[in-house]
Amino acid sequence: MAALNIDDAADMFGGVADFTQHTVNSIDDAMSDDGADSIGGDDSTSEMALLQQCWVNEVASPSLLPIDVDLVECLTLLLKNQLAVIDQLEESVADPMAALQLSMYQTEVDRVKYVLVDYLRVRLRKIERNALWYMSQFPDGKEYKTNAEDETVTVTFLSPKEMKFCAGYTKLLRKHMKETVLKHMPSKLLDNKPELDLSLQKLDDMQTTRMVDPPHDNTYLLAKMVSNGSQWVSNGDADEPDFSDYKHGHMILARYDAIKSRVISKEVELVP
Numbered sequence: 135m136a137a138l139n140i141d142d143a144a145d146m147f148g149g150v151a152d153f154t155q156h157t158v159n160s161i162d163d164a165m166s167d168d169g170a171d172s173i174g175g176d177d178s179t180s181e182m183a184l185l186q187q188c189w190v191n192e193v194a195s196p197s198l199l200p201i202d203v204d205l206v207e208c209l210t211l212l213l214k215n216q217l218a219v220i221d222q223l224e225e226s227v228a229d230p231m232a233a234l235q236l237s238m239y240q241t242e243v244d245r246v247k248y249v250l251v252d253y254l255r256v257r258l259r260k261i262e263r264n265a266l267w268y269m270s271q272f273p274d275g276k277e278y279k280t281n282a283e284d285e286t287v288t289v290t291f292l293s294p295k296e297m298k299f300c301a302g303y304t305k306l307l308r309k310h311m312k313e314t315v316l317k318h319m320p321s322k323l324l325d326n327k328p329e330l331d332l333s334l335q336k337l338d339d340m341q342t343t344r345m346v347d348p349p350h351d352n353t354y355l356l357a358k359m360v361s362n363g364s365q366w367v368s369n370g371d372a373d374e375p376d377f378s379d380y381k382h383g384h385m386i387l388a389r390y391d392a393i394k395s396r397v398i399s400k401e402v403e404l405v406p
Contacts, residue, residue, distance in 0.1 A: 189253040194404035197349030266346040351391035356405040
């Protein structure tokens with residue numbers, strides 16, 4: 135493969151995500167005296183801004199929020215391509231100014247990579263904490279709801295890879311519980327109480343949710359209004375507080391399960 139230069143890299147970094155192309159332009163501005171503060175990209179640019187808000191909400195929320203599979207796959211592919219280009223450029227760049235530009239590319243890539251990796255790591259921790267509950271609630275990783283127009287709305291709570299991880303984790307967990315607990319139950323106890331034996335067997339049944347702890351969604355959290363409360367359309371939740379007097383940017387303290395639907399609809403942003 136022919137050696138790349140910085141101009142070639144700038145072209146390859148564009149396309150899928152606008153935030154990286156903005157960084158390319160910011161690098162040129164940074165070379166002037168009044169452009170040094172513009173390095174690092176624009177957080178308001180579509181993909182990066184959306185990823186950051188998903189990350190902030192996920193860190194603050196006690197349970198899993200829906201995942202944008204297309205966004206994660208898009209950014210993952212973009213990062214892989216950028217890292218490959220940077221690795222190739224590092225072998226051929228000798229000019230000090232070009233090396234500085236390359237370092238700026240690497241800084242932006244590292245920033246996006248950190249947010250993406252931590253976002254996925256937080257989600258995996260939640261899956262491990264309540265794997266049995268998520269498998270019982272979302273057997274295919276999705277939730278199906280009916281909106282006001284009687285249309286079925288599909289919400290993806292677990293990506294295909296997360297679903298595979300959750301299924302494997304619950305399988306290991308059930309095996310562990312069987313080997314360490316059920317297998318060692320006194321035989322006389324089970325002989326005298328067959329209904330107890332049946333109940334113990336149901337511990338391995340994903341449809342039995344009474345003995346599975348759900349996420350603690352009754353936690354009080356701090357959040358910020360994204361839209362005016364007076365514009366909210368009732369979602370039929372009688373427990374939802376009245377925020378009709380609150381405006382965009384106002385801070386609220388509320389129980390998470392009462393505002394969860396508003397977080398999902400992006401009318402409210404959580405504050406870690």
